[in-house]
Structure formats: structure tokens, C-alpha cells
Amino acid sequence: MTTMIHDLERISDERIHNVELVPVSKALRMNFGRVKVKGMICSLTRLFKMISGIKFYCDGCMKPTEINFPFPISNIRKNEAKCHYCNKNIENVNYYYVNTVVVELQDLESFNDLERLRVFLFDGDTENIRVGETVIIEGQILINESKNNGKKLFPYFYAELIQYDRSDSTALTQTDIGAINRFTKKHNSKIIDTLVSMFDPSIIGYEHVKKGLLLCAVNSSCDGNTRNSTNLRRERVHAFLIGEPGLAKSRLLKSVTKLVPNSKYESGGQNSSGKSLTAIVSKEQENYLLRLGPAPLSKNALCAVNEFGRMYYDDQTHFLDIMEEGEFTINKHGINAPIKSPTTIIASANPINNSAWAGVDKIDINEIPALKPIIDRFDLIFVFRNLKDEKVVREYAYKRSELETRKIPDYSNYIIKHIQYAKRFNPKISDEAKIMLNEFFIKIRIQHFGSNRILDTLFRLSKSIARLKLKQIVDEEDANEAMEFYNIVLQNFQSVISVSTSPKVIAYNTSILILKELNCSITFEDLVIKICEKNEQVRLYLNFENKSLKIHKNRKVRELYDMLVNHANIKRTNQKPTVLQWM
Ligand SMILES: [Zn+2]
Known part of the structure; x- marks a missing residue:
């Protein structure tokens, strides 16, 4: 050239x-x-x-030339290597x-x-x-x-x-932030349901999928908000929409990519178009060229992949790294590059036999067309089935025909800003919520479902729920919501896991049980020791091994005390030391 x-x-x-x-x-x-x-x-x-x-150097006029x-x-x-003085063509040129x-x-x-x-x-x-x-x-x-x-x-x-350039091109104004805060306050604990109802109203039903996609969206650039000593913790939530053809899967994928700037939607059959979703090295103009695909190009945002099962094998291995580490390495034809790709993956696919699920009310993990380790990295798997129940079909038909006569509102501008603002929150998980999620996870694992990654998923979900509500702390309510939401995912594979109770409530109930059984007075300190002996969860919650159980030294013990003396049947019969009795 x-x-x-x-x-x-x-x-x-x-x-x-x-x-x-x-x-x-x-x-x-x-x-x-x-x-x-x-x-x-x-x-x-x-x-x-x-x-x-x-x-x-011109040997005719004996003069050097430099250009x-x-x-x-x-x-x-x-004609470029010509002497400036005598116009002679020069053979020996230095570059x-x-x-x-x-x-x-x-x-x-x-x-x-x-x-x-x-x-x-x-x-x-x-x-x-x-x-x-x-x-x-x-x-x-x-x-x-x-x-x-x-x-x-x-x-x-x-x-x-x-x-x-690392600046945020779509900055929020103070007016935006004020409006988002007012709207969130108005809808209070129902804010997520409200956002779900605003999410592309032209798609009828699928409320739980819409909620899941909002949870993916709000965590999409939050990796590294919490640091441990060795590496960045993944906060991204990946979702897989899988089911019989002709349902709303690809429309949901397209809609959610419009809610996070820089997101991309890739339609299926990558193999036929010869295009990579992650990166390829190809020869162009006699030089090797590394070209990024849509997955790394939509980092800190969403990459929606339709027909996920049909991608290149190379892409599948890169996806493993992208989904967990947020980075993959390409090493081909002398180009060796680590490529940052903290991208949230939203995939869709048909079941492996391409038309329908084998079972009526349960799916087998072997029906999902992806490598097992990739499936394991999806936090949420939503199963789509054709409607068969008459009542549900009727409800769908009536809602659908209603859309014909009225203008479908578009709330996406608000949702985009709400998500953007919510991303600024980095909620901490309270001890109570932590124990509830741990106990829920234990129940899932002893039923031999999934892998240890589920615990991380539960923590991520609870944080994204708190984020959407613009909260600084993941409390028991958020943990509860995360568990109930995860149960929808579990439903498709097996029976539902009962949602855990707050350890605060367990400590309280155990105390009452002991006081009732005793039928005589007991010092509060002895009571606390007894409930710790009786219940492992309470023991961990109150930190029996490492922390003082005295009222003025342990916040959780003090909270328990306040709850107990508030009970109509529990009387404090002595002040120092505190003695309680069931009346
Ligand atoms: Zn010359």
C-alpha cells in the first residue's frame, strides 16, 4: 500500500x-x-x-539526500528515490x-x-x-x-x-437520580415487581424470566466491587433461556440488550457464517490480524447469544473463561493476547432434540445443548414450554388480544437509568442473610443438585436484588427473595427446597421452646449457651466459639434479649444477673 x-x-x-x-x-x-x-x-x-x-548518496553530483x-x-x-539535484534515479537507498x-x-x-x-x-x-x-x-x-x-x-x-477513555458516556443527571429515588421509594419493596411489569410489555407473561434478566443487567459491570486477597470476585449473573422453538426467547434476549448500553445481540448459526463470538486470528493483507467478536466487545454489558448450542468449539472453551474469570487468552499464529471480557452472557437454545422436552414437568440436564462445565457457569436456567393448561392459554389469549387495541408503552428509558444508578450500589450481605443463604445451599447440595457454584449464585442474586432496590445492605427480606427466586430455577429439575428462616428467628424460637420446657427460671447467659448447644446454625450465628455472649458485648445476643423480654409470657425475674422465666 x-x-x-x-x-x-x-x-x-x-x-x-x-x-x-x-x-x-x-x-x-x-x-x-x-x-x-x-x-x-x-x-x-x-x-x-x-x-x-x-x-x-548521488554518485553523479556527489551530494547526499534525506527524505x-x-x-x-x-x-x-x-521515481521516489531520485536525486534532488540532478534528478537521477538512485539504486542504493537506506531506509x-x-x-x-x-x-x-x-x-x-x-x-x-x-x-x-x-x-x-x-x-x-x-x-x-x-x-x-x-x-x-x-x-x-x-x-x-x-x-x-x-x-x-x-x-x-x-x-x-x-x-x-474510561469515562462513562451516559452519565446520570441529578434530576435523573432524584426521580429514580422517588420512584423507588414510592414502590418500596415492590420496586422489582414494578420494573418487571415495565419490561417490554409487548411480551406477555414470563415475569420470572424478565425478573431474572433484570438481575443479570444490574450486576453486569459490578465485578471487583468486592475484593478478596487474590482475585476479583465475579458478580456477573449469567442466564440461559432454553426451550421449545417459537416461544418468546429471542424477543426477551433482544429486549434485555436494549436495557444496558453497549450490549450486543448475536443471532444463531455462527458456524455457517464463519464468525467467531470471542476472537479469531486471520490473515489479511499479508499480516495476521486479531479480531474481537461480540462477547469481548460487549464487556461490562450483556452479550445475548441466540442458538447458543451451535457455536465453535474454540468459542465454547473461551466462554468458560469469559463466564468465570472475565478474561480469555488467544494464542495463534504468533499473536498471544489476554483479552479482558467481563461480559454477562445471556444465551438461548432449543432442547437437544430440537423440538420438545422429553419429560412433561421436569427436564434432564442432558437435554441442554452445551458443555457441562458451561451449563454449570450459568447462574439461572429458565425452561420454556408450550402452554398446555387451558386456563393459562386463555389468560394469554385475552392479554394478547388486548394489546391489539391499545398503544404499548415503552418504559425502557426509565429502566436503563434505574439499572445504571443501581449499579453504583455495592450492598453488603448481613450476617443473618448469609446464614439463611448458606442453609438453603446446604439443603440443595445434600439433594445432590448442581455444584458448589450455587452458593456463589445465591450470594450474587441476593446482591442484585438489593441493588435493584437501591439498598446498601442485603437483609433477610432480600435473602428470602433470592431463595424463592432460585426455587423457580430448581422447579424445573427437581422438587423445591424450603426457604431458610432467619437465624435471628431460629434463635428466638429455640429460646422460647427451652423456656417453656424448663418451667422454671434460668439466667439469660445459660439460656444462650443452651440454644447454641441445641442448634448448630444459632451457634454459628452468635459466634459461640470466638465471641462473648454477654449482652453488652454481642449485638446479636442483645437483639435476641430485646425480642424475648418483649414476649408477653416471658418475665424478667432478676436484673443482675438477668434471669428469665416463662409465665
Ligand atoms: Zn544527483
Whole structure:
């Protein structure tokens, strides 16, 4: 490839600050000029060399000549190496080289895969290129001939300044935040149900799926909010919608991607289009090129994949890493790159026999068309079945026909902002909620369902529930909601697990039981020891081993005491030490 306008001088530095910022789509339509372009790096080549200048000596007039090209070029044409003084063609030319990498920029919100701007990065800018990141690059547009595209002319962007951009382009205003707070306060504990009813009202039913997708959306960029010593904890919630064809699966997928900016929807049959969902290395213009697929390009957002079962084997292994670690590594044809991809995956698929479930009220994990370790990484699995119950079918029909006559409202603008604001919350899980979730998990595991990952899922769900409610603490109510919601997932595989009771309530009930049985007075301190001996959960909750059980030293013991003396039948018969008796 050769630069056609060599004499175009680079514009001096003082004008840099007045350069117009344009999207990729506009830059592609320019013929020349200096601009700033904002976009996401979606591909990069291996490092190669270009020629930034030449130097030669004319043996006719005995004079040296040095030429610096304002834009580096790939090769020298015959008439370029000419003596400036006598116009003689020179054979022996020395080259100055510059390190070069070509990247492609794509608009952030564009769904047009073909609108990519080729950018030359030189020397220092070729180091630590973070593919998949948003950048603002300043430089000049030039039209060049493409080598392997029938000598067609294309715009190229010569970078001079590259800045990685981490700013949030869709910032919330104070007015937005005020409105969200008021709306949430008004609907109080029903706020999630309200959001579910606002979620694409043109799709009838599937309230639990809509709720699940909202939980995925609100946790989609929250990895690393809680740090442990070694690595970032995954907070992303992945969901799998699986069921008989012709149901609302793909519509739900499309709708949820509209609720989180930068999300992508990929429709199935990837194998036939030869396109990778994660990343591929291909040979283009005699150089290897790493090109990112939609999964890493929608990091911190959602990547919805229709017909999930039909993807490449390479993609499947990359998905394992993306879903758990939020990063995968590509190592092919000399390109070795770790690619950050903290993306939330929402997948859909038909059952493995492609038309219907084998069982009527229960599915087998072998009917899900994906590798077992991948299935294990999905936090939520929703099963879709054709309606067969007359009452349910009638309800559907009546709701559907009602939609014909009225305008379907679109609340997505509010939901987008609500989710965006909710993401700022990083709720802590209270001790009570922790124990409830632990106990629920124990009951699931002793029935031999799933893997130990379910415990993480329960914690994630409870946090996303608290987030949507704009809460700082995951309390017993949120834990309860998480367990009941997870039971819907379990329903499709086996019987429902009974939801755990708050350890606070268990401690209280156990105390009452003991007081009743005793039928005489007991010091409060002895009572606490007795309930700890009687119930393992209470023992862990009150931290029997490591913490004082004295009222003024243990908040949980004090709470228990307050609850007990509030009971009409429990009397305090002595003050120091505190003695209680059932009357
Ligand atoms: Zn000469």
C-alpha cells in the first residue's frame, strides 16, 4: 500500500486542541483532514515495519539526500528515490523504519459490523495496545489504495495521539437520580415487581424470566466491587433461556440488550457464517490480524447469544473463561493476547432434540445443548414450554388480544437509568442473610443438585436484588427473595427446597421452646449457651466459639434479649444477673 499524497504536511501542534471529535461512521466518510475519532478497538495486527524516510548518496553530483515522509509507507516507488539535484534515479537507498500496528476502530453503539476504520499506530503507541478498550485517537485521514481489495480506495487514519477513555458516556443527571429515588421509594419493596411489569410489555407473561434478566443487567459491570486477597470476585449473573422453538426467547434476549448500553445481540448459526463470538486470528493483507467478536466487545454489558448450542468449539472453551474469570487468552499464529471480557452472557437454545422436552414437568440436564462445565457457569436456567393448561392459554389469549387495541408503552428509558444508578450500589450481605443463604445451599447440595457454584449464585442474586432496590445492605427480606427466586430455577429439575428462616428467628424460637420446657427460671447467659448447644446454625450465628455472649458485648445476643423480654409470657425475674422465666 502506498500513500498517495506525500506532500501533505502534518499540521503543527498548536492546532491540536481545536480538532473536531467525530464518530467512526463520520471519519470513514471523510477524504482527508485532521480529526479526533472515538471508538472501540475491535482488531489489531502483529507488529510490522513501515518506511518513515530514506537517505541516499548521488554518485553523479556527489551530494547526499534525506527524505522524511510525513506518513510512513510500505514500499518505495521507482521515481521516489531520485536525486534532488540532478534528478537521477538512485539504486542504493537506506531506509528509516518505524514500528507499526494496524488496529480497527468501531463505533460503540453501532450494530454495523462493516463500519470499521483502519488506524496506523506508530512506535510508542504500538506498545500495550488494549484491544476491546474505548479510545480517542487524534490524527489524519488519508485515502489509500487497498492491496488485496481490487485496488479500491479506502480511508486510513494515521494516529499521532492515543488516549484510553474510561469515562462513562451516559452519565446520570441529578434530576435523573432524584426521580429514580422517588420512584423507588414510592414502590418500596415492590420496586422489582414494578420494573418487571415495565419490561417490554409487548411480551406477555414470563415475569420470572424478565425478573431474572433484570438481575443479570444490574450486576453486569459490578465485578471487583468486592475484593478478596487474590482475585476479583465475579458478580456477573449469567442466564440461559432454553426451550421449545417459537416461544418468546429471542424477543426477551433482544429486549434485555436494549436495557444496558453497549450490549450486543448475536443471532444463531455462527458456524455457517464463519464468525467467531470471542476472537479469531486471520490473515489479511499479508499480516495476521486479531479480531474481537461480540462477547469481548460487549464487556461490562450483556452479550445475548441466540442458538447458543451451535457455536465453535474454540468459542465454547473461551466462554468458560469469559463466564468465570472475565478474561480469555488467544494464542495463534504468533499473536498471544489476554483479552479482558467481563461480559454477562445471556444465551438461548432449543432442547437437544430440537423440538420438545422429553419429560412433561421436569427436564434432564442432558437435554441442554452445551458443555457441562458451561451449563454449570450459568447462574439461572429458565425452561420454556408450550402452554398446555387451558386456563393459562386463555389468560394469554385475552392479554394478547388486548394489546391489539391499545398503544404499548415503552418504559425502557426509565429502566436503563434505574439499572445504571443501581449499579453504583455495592450492598453488603448481613450476617443473618448469609446464614439463611448458606442453609438453603446446604439443603440443595445434600439433594445432590448442581455444584458448589450455587452458593456463589445465591450470594450474587441476593446482591442484585438489593441493588435493584437501591439498598446498601442485603437483609433477610432480600435473602428470602433470592431463595424463592432460585426455587423457580430448581422447579424445573427437581422438587423445591424450603426457604431458610432467619437465624435471628431460629434463635428466638429455640429460646422460647427451652423456656417453656424448663418451667422454671434460668439466667439469660445459660439460656444462650443452651440454644447454641441445641442448634448448630444459632451457634454459628452468635459466634459461640470466638465471641462473648454477654449482652453488652454481642449485638446479636442483645437483639435476641430485646425480642424475648418483649414476649408477653416471658418475665424478667432478676436484673443482675438477668434471669428469665416463662409465665
Ligand atoms: Zn544527483
